[in-house]
Amino acid sequence: MARPKIALIGAGQIGGTLAHLAAIKELGDVVLFDIADGVPQGKALDIAESGPSEGFDAALKGTTDYADIAGADVCIVTAGVPRKPGMSRDDLLGINLKVMKSVGEGIRDNAPDAFVICITNPLDAMVWALQQYSGLPAEKVVGMAGVLDSARFRHFLSLEFDVSMKDVTAFVLGGHGDTMVPLTRYSTVGGIPLPDLVDMGWTTQDKLDAIVQRTRDGGAEIVGLLKTGSAYYAPATSAIEMAEAYLKDQKRLLPCAAWVDGALGLKGMYVGVPTIIGAGGIERVVDIKLDRAEQEMFDKSVEAVRGLVEACKGIDETLA
Ligand code: A3D
Numbered sequence: 001m002a003r004p005k006i007a008l009i010g011a012g013q014i015g016g017t018l019a020h021l022a023a024i025k026e027l028g029d030v031v032l033f034d035i036a037d038g039v040p041q042g043k044a045l046d047i048a049e050s051g052p053s054e055g056f057d058a059a060l061k062g063t064t065d066y067a068d069i070a071g072a073d074v075c076i077v078t079a080g081v082p083r084k085p086g087m088s089r090d091d092l093l094g095i096n097l098k099v100m101k102s103v104g105e106g107i108r109d110n111a112p113d114a115f116v117i118c119i120t121n122p123l124d125a126m127v128w129a130l131q132q133y134s135g136l137p138a139e140k141v142v143g144m145a146g147v148l149d150s151a152r153f154r155h156f157l158s159l160e161f162d163v164s165m166k167d168v169t170a171f172v173l174g175g176h177g178d179t180m181v182p183l184t185r186y187s188t189v190g191g192i193p194l195p196d197l198v199d200m201g202w203t204t205q206d207k208l209d210a211i212v213q214r215t216r217d218g219g220a221e222i223v224g225l226l227k228t229g230s231a232y233y234a235p236a237t238s239a240i241e242m243a244e245a246y247l248k249d250q251k252r253l254l255p256c257a258a259w260v261d262g263a264l265g266l267k268g269m270y271v272g273v274p275t276i277i278g279a280g281g282i283e284r285v286v287d288i289k290l291d292r293a294e295q296e297m298f299d300k301s302v303e304a305v306r307g308l309v310e311a312c313k314g315i316d317e318t319l320a
Helices: 013-024 039-048 089-110 123-134 146-161 194-199 205-216 218-226 233-247 292-315
Strands: 005-009 029-033 060-063 074-077 115-118 141-143 252-260 269-278 281-285
Touching: 005 013, 005 089, 013 029, 013 039, 013 233, 029 039, 039 060, 074 089, 074 233, 089 123, 089 292, 115 123, 115 233, 123 141, 123 252, 123 269, 123 292, 141 269, 146 205, 146 233, 146 252, 146 269, 194 205, 205 218, 233 252, 233 269, 252 281, 269 292
Parallel strands: 005 029, 005 074, 029 060, 074 115, 115 141
Antiparallel strands: 141 252, 252 269, 269 281
């Protein structure tokens, strides 16, 4: 049987890391696409040359021609620009919306059966636009943010409790921005919810609040340190987790920016929610119950996403 084909649209910091991870994990053959001629070809060759040491056989190809992504099983989109210190994700909207148009059309014309994972910011609005421009079914177009935001939360929690990251589960829902909603009640250490751990004296509410805020600011913390761009190792790992769930029909429960129509009281929009990812793409949106305080935070986040989608419609009237 032929290996799955993974197309990476954008061969920058995240794109290159995705290519290396996909090859090392032997998820399939990799095509790196970018408009900057030479960059995708150079990265593909460089990564291919790590094959003998790493022991993978995946084929890697770099290209500036959309025809080369033909028949891709998975497309991961990082094309566009990242933010610099002082910028918010929302500042990227105008420029990255234009990029989503060309990428959406490229995927529509060459890989219409792919499972598409968008990473480009501002995430929730860009994945919505990408679905519109590509015309692919909504359950096959999804945004990566919740897996990364939850991974950051899990990492900080594991440091606070001095326990393995493997035993910390966490949920971050809502839009991928300053209003994201880390849900402490649904986050656990070995099944023990965080509020119980506060009662047990493992941490204090103040410390937990600080960790929640550090999670919300997790992207900006790295932008501030790097100064030249944004995070790329953990974002790439998070998207690979989602791609693997699809390719291996793992039925993973992962928080993703998915099309929600009915669950959590929402009517037809993209936002971060718990989903099941399997061979059907987004097979289910998990309709969890929120308490009043959580619902207020979630509503605020949903409003922020709606505002960005309206801004997209203001820029391109063809968007419905
Ligand atoms: P970067 O290293 O600049 O790579 C972006 C690549 O896109 C560059 O190689 C460009 O040449 C390429 N590109 C630009 N326009 C096009 C186009 N029309 N078609 C194809 N390729 C194009 O950025 P990066 O890899 O660090 O980040 C990529 C995106 O991911 C940015 O928008 C970031 O803001 C975003 N990001 C999202 C998260 C989330 O958690 C959602 C995390 C980190 C970064």
